[in-house]
Amino acid sequence: MSDPVLYSERGSSWWPVLWGPVFAALGLVVEQLTLGPRNVAMWVLVGLALAVAAAIWAYGRRRLLAVSLTRSELVLGREQLATDRITAVREVGAPVGARVLGGSWTVPKGTGEIPLRLDDDTVVLAWARNSEVLSEELAKLVGEKSEL
Template identity: 60%
Template sequence: MSEAETGPVLYAEPGSTWWPVLWGPGFALTGLVVELVTPGPVNLGVWLALAGALAAAAVLWVYARRRALAVRLTPEVLTVGGEDLAVSGITAITDVGAPLGSRVLGGGLTTPKGTGEVPLRLSDDRVVLAWAKDPATLLDRLRPLLPES
């Protein structure tokens, strides 16, 4: 979706940064340095291959986290994980209890570890659970978009 379709981003959590991709090459560099300062053969090719393999695995991991754990709010759409919810379909965010068995947005069975629940009442009177690392800020940014009740 382009900004022209959804408006400016009011709240965003990327799900993950890209810096974990450097962990594997960092470990491989440490192993190479240890080999360089100790007696014995230096296996430069092995360390380079290891660095590349670990970086490639980390790219996949980060990419998956950025898709599955991202939260984005625009004036039109709340995106939680891989699920879009029209802001116009949300009727209440205050005094909304989360009944047992409420559906979690984004496709998970529970809210992701390290996130807080944000219960939302929809126009069809269902309650769903959004989530964010900073639920209070998400609620503050969402509140002005909803009709006063």
């Protein structure tokens, strides 16, 4: 049985895939209203190309920027961390050069960093768009484990 999800963020939604076809449809409408040749096939291809590019972008963001927390693990992007390795969430300083969880060099833009002390006394940086809520959930988990 899998653990219940305590905190979750999708990296992106799929609605940006619609931008390309909408812009292509607007271009087609403008072209239909003006004098000159009609290039319907070109606008269809432009809409499809933009939709494919946006789908690749959204898929990448969903894989690399997704955050999930259960009782047993914290998943940040491509990296999984067992929650029993986390020893402290509050009052942990973030040293210069601390490793960022998720496989990135820096904390992703638009997210807040959460320093975590691990059982081997290293400090790593977790991140989330709503870092306060994730920090609270992690603190509850660490508090629960210390009481056991």
